[in-house]
Amino acid sequence: MRHKIVEFRHVSFRYGEEHPWVLKNCSFAIYENEAIAIIGHNGSGKSTIAKLMNGLLFPQEGEIVINGRSVTQDSIWDIRKDVGMVFQNPDNQFVGTTVQDDVAFGMENRGIERDEMVRRIDNTLSAVGMQEYRLTEPHKLSGGQKQRVAVASVLAIFPQILILDEATAMLDPRGRTDIMKTVTRVQDQRHLSLITITHDLQEVVQAERVIVMNEGAIWDEAAPRDIFAKKAELRRIGLDIPFVAALSEELRKAGIPINREALNHEELLEELWTSHSIM
Structure with missing residues (x-):
C-alpha cells in the first residue's frame, strides 16, 4: 500500500487579515507515485495549495505534512529537497547563462559534488530531450524548450514530489502534449508523485485522481471519469468538461x-x- 507523501490537515489560508479566506478547512492526502490533477475556476485556491506545499506560504490554520514532516519555518529547507516546482513562465526560473548552468544551479545550492552534478545534468537534459542545447543561452530557446529546461532543473535535485503549476499554459497544444509526455515518462522512471495544477482538460484526464476546488474548499475528489460524469454540476461551478x-x-x-x-x-x-x- 502506498504511503501518504502529502497531507493537508484542516488547512485555511488568507493573504492578510483584511482579505477573505482563499482556502477554507481543506483536508486531503496525496500518495507516493500518484498522479494528481487539481482543477478549479480562477481564485478557487489551486495555486495557493502549490505554494503551501513548497513552503512559499504558511497556513494560518491547520497543518501540512510532507513526507512525514510538518511544514514549518524550521523544516522548510529540508522540505524543499523533496518538492520540485515548475511555474507557468519558465523565464522566472532561469538564473544561469547557459542551459547547463541553469540545471546546475539548484544542485550547487545543495552542495552536490561536481562529478555527480555532471552526471545529473547529462541524465536530466537527455530525459527532456535538450542535451544538444546544453551550451545555449536560455533566452534563445522557444517556449516549449524553455519549459523542458525548467523541468530538467527541477528533476536534477531528485525531488520526490513534482508540482506543475500551470506549467503548460503558455505553450501551444503540441508543446503541452510533448511536455506532459516527458513528465509522465520521468514520473514512471523515478516513481515521483506528480501534482498538476491546470486548466487543460486533456492533462486532467491523464491523472489518477482529480481534486476539484471551488471557492477555497474541496468540492469533490475522484477519478477523472467520475468527476467528468458530473457535467451539469461542474458547469454550475464554472468548469468545463x-x-x-x-x-x-x-x-x-x-x-x-x-x-x-x-x-x-x-x-x-x-x-x-x-x-x-x-x-
Whole structure:
C-alpha cells in the first residue's frame, strides 16, 4: 500500500487579515507515485495549495505534512529537497547563462559534488530531450524548450514530489502534449508523485485522481471519469468538461447508445463501434 507523501490537515489560508479566506478547512492526502490533477475556476485556491506545499506560504490554520514532516519555518529547507516546482513562465526560473548552468544551479545550492552534478545534468537534459542545447543561452530557446529546461532543473535535485503549476499554459497544444509526455515518462522512471495544477482538460484526464476546488474548499475528489460524469454540476461551478465527454453527451441525446463515459478519442471510437455493432 502506498504511503501518504502529502497531507493537508484542516488547512485555511488568507493573504492578510483584511482579505477573505482563499482556502477554507481543506483536508486531503496525496500518495507516493500518484498522479494528481487539481482543477478549479480562477481564485478557487489551486495555486495557493502549490505554494503551501513548497513552503512559499504558511497556513494560518491547520497543518501540512510532507513526507512525514510538518511544514514549518524550521523544516522548510529540508522540505524543499523533496518538492520540485515548475511555474507557468519558465523565464522566472532561469538564473544561469547557459542551459547547463541553469540545471546546475539548484544542485550547487545543495552542495552536490561536481562529478555527480555532471552526471545529473547529462541524465536530466537527455530525459527532456535538450542535451544538444546544453551550451545555449536560455533566452534563445522557444517556449516549449524553455519549459523542458525548467523541468530538467527541477528533476536534477531528485525531488520526490513534482508540482506543475500551470506549467503548460503558455505553450501551444503540441508543446503541452510533448511536455506532459516527458513528465509522465520521468514520473514512471523515478516513481515521483506528480501534482498538476491546470486548466487543460486533456492533462486532467491523464491523472489518477482529480481534486476539484471551488471557492477555497474541496468540492469533490475522484477519478477523472467520475468527476467528468458530473457535467451539469461542474458547469454550475464554472468548469468545463473535455470535448470528447461533451460530444458523448450530445450523441446520447441524438439516440446513439454510449454506455461508458468516454474521455478520449480512442474510448469514444470504441463506444461508437460497439453501439454500431449492436444496432
